[in-house]
Amino acid sequence: MDEKEAISGHFRDDFLWGTATASYQIEGGWNEDGKSQSVWDKHAHTEGKIDDQTNGDIACDSYHKYKDDVQIMKNLKVNSYRLSLSWSRLLPTGDSSAPNAAGVAYYNKLIDNLLENNIKPCVTLYHWDLPQCLHENGGWQSDDIVEKFKEYANFCFNAFGDRVKLWITINEPHVNATLGYGLGHHAPGIMGRKYAVCFRRLDYLKNIYIPDPMNACYMVSRTMLLAHAAAWHEYDTNYRSKQNGMVSISLNSDWAEPKDASNPKDAAAAIEYLQCSLGWFANPIFGSGDFPVYMREHIAQKSKEEGLSKSRLPEFSEEEIKYIKGTYDFFGLNHYTTRLCEQLNEHNEMHKFHPDLDVILLPDPTWDRAGSLWLYIVPWGLRRLLKYISKTYGNPKIIITENGCSTKHDPNATSGLAVLEDTQRCNYLKSYINEALKAVVQDGVDLRGYFAWSLLDNFEWKAGYTERFGIHYVDFKDPERKRTPRKSAAVFREIIVENGFK
Numbered sequence: 227m228d229e230k231e232a233i234s235g236h237f238r239d240d241f242l243w244g245t246a247t248a249s250y251q252i253e254g255g256w257n258e259d260g261k262s263q264s265v266w267d268k269h270a271h272t273e274g275k276i277d278d279q280t281n282g283d284i285a286c287d288s289y290h291k292y293k294d295d296v297q298i299m300k301n302l303k304v305n306s307y308r309l310s311l312s313w314s315r316l317l318p319t320g321d322s323s324a325p326n327a328a329g330v331a332y333y334n335k336l337i338d339n340l341l342e343n344n345i346k347p348c349v350t351l352y353h354w355d356l357p358q359c360l361h362e363n364g365g366w367q368s369d370d371i372v373e374k375f376k377e378y379a380n381f382c383f384n385a386f387g388d389r390v391k392l393w394i395t396i397n398e399p400h401v402n403a404t405l406g407y408g409l410g411h412h413a414p415g416i417m418g419r420k421y422a423v424c425f426r427r428l429d430y431l432k433n434i435y436i437p438d439p440m441n442a443c444y445m446v447s448r449t450m451l452l453a454h455a456a457a458w459h460e461y462d463t464n465y466r467s468k469q470n471g472m473v474s475i476s477l478n479s480d481w482a483e484p485k486d487a488s489n490p491k492d493a494a495a496a497i498e499y500l501q502c503s504l505g506w507f508a509n510p511i512f513g514s515g516d517f518p519v520y521m522r523e524h525i526a527q528k529s530k531e532e533g534l535s536k537s538r539l540p541e542f543s544e545e546e547i548k549y550i551k552g553t554y555d556f557f558g559l560n561h562y563t564t565r566l567c568e569q570l571n572e573h574n575e576m577h578k579f580h581p582d583l584d585v586i587l588l589p590d591p592t593w594d595r596a597g598s599l600w601l602y603i604v605p606w607g608l609r610r611l612l613k614y615i616s617k618t619y620g621n622p623k624i625i626i627t628e629n630g631c632s633t634k635h636d637p638n639a640t641s642g643l644a645v646l647e648d649t650q651r652c653n654y655l656k657s658y659i660n661e662a663l664k665a666v667v668q669d670g671v672d673l674r675g676y677f678a679w680s681l682l683d684n685f686e687w688k689a690g691y692t693e694r695f696g697i698h699y700v701d702f703k704d705p706e707r708k709r710t711p712r713k714s715a716a717v718f719r720e721i722i723v724e725n726g727f728k
């Protein structure tokens with residue numbers, strides 16, 4: 227049988243089927259009822275940061291329209307919903323002794339409404355919208371944040387844990403660290419010195435140079451891992467026995483395929499890339515407790531060559547390693563795309579994109595492309611990645627906490643075929659979920675759930691509203707923010723109802 231052919235079969239009876247969103251991307255109500263500013267409010271309000279000059283002030287207005295969201299989910303037949311909490315809505319000063327009652331009430335209403343409709347909430351504590359006041363006190367660049375995050379997690383477990391049984395501490399620390407503290411495309415917009423050098427050749431970045439000898443993106447990866455571990459321990463020690471839930475983290479990863487599978491250098495490049503991307507966060511939590519050996523040695527060597535007295539990658543103490551290792555109840559995976567990898571050489575060095583990686587990432591020119599520049603459609607990559615995670619990290623329970631496909635939005639199209647007939651997204655969902663099924667039935671991967679990104683078109687970070695990931699179209703020109711199902715909503719529903727493929 228052709229490996230690429232779709233198979234029929236079913237997922238576990240208790241499989242979680244859901245859609246995912248994030249607070250800043252959908253809620254709006256950015257300064258309502260006592261919410262304080264987050265780093266994303268600040269960033270999106272700064273001129274020139276967002277491609278279409280928009281922001282998440284209103285977004286999908288889910289702060290007011292959450293019941294509409296629950297109803298469209300009910301129609302989809304999902305049994306779960308992944309949402310994130312806005313830290314600055316719940317704890318406007320970052321202090322858990324001064325919570326915002328209106329914020330707590332909002333999430334209570336949403337959670338209750340979900341449960342009344344038989345939809346289990348899966349709650350992310352932090353999907354990048356750090357309270358601005360905490361950022362101003364050092365944010366992820368200060369060790370104090372670990373205690374603050376623990377306090378926040380404790381507050382949330384206490385307030386919502388009687389009903390929420392599935393928790394994600396941090397969404398995609400890799401993206402948050404590299405885009406927020408390395409490349410500067412995301413809030414808080416810090417650009418690392420080495421990224422600046424690497425990207426200076428790009429016209430639009432020519433004049434940007436922020437010296438950052440501490441290399442913020444590695445520093446924040448350390449505090450994020452410690453904060454995640456602190457929240458997991460908090461749950462394990464004080465809540466697990468009474469609340470009986472599960473806590474983990476959502477890590478993003480592309481699949482990395484050697485450009486030429488018969489070339490050992492390409493094979494090594496793919497592994498090096500996976501070590502420095504997925505492994506950066508997965509190894510500490512799901513593996514040895516520390517950053518991957520390759521990553522530590524490689525960055526130490528680079529740092530030495532730069533004349534630095536110590537590695538730019540921070541070190542964990544023995545005690546911290548023990549504290550981080552094993553802090554998971556499942557593996558949360560966000561996956562969208564795949565790249566071919568080859569070792570850096572004199573012919574390809576103009577494609578070097580990462581200051582510390584001697585690996586070149588390329589798409590295969592035959593791959594279909596979605597509406598985001600980075601998103602190539604490669605369904606088999608998901609199966610290979612699931613297999614890799616399962617093998618590398620001891621066959622953990624895996625939940626796909628995000629997977630989805632974008633369309634480029636035509637600002638003149640408001641309804642009809644152009645926005646609703648999303649054939650590419652329909653095929654994406656069918657083929658990726660089918661590959662996930664192959665991973666389960668043919669490779670023995672312990673997959674427990676799948677969340678499609680996203681329930682709704684929403685604020686796509688730097689791309690604003692120019693790229694749409696929703697299986698529901700949202701008209702952002704309409705004050706009512708009307709939601710209309712796309713064809714992909716029906717396709718997803720069919721898969722859910724069948725719990726797989728006929």
Ligand code: BGC
Nearest residue numbers: 248397398401478628679686
């Ligand atoms: C993030 C989402 C984002 C999606 C599509 C993920 O990296 O968690 O917030 O909208 O990818 O770019």
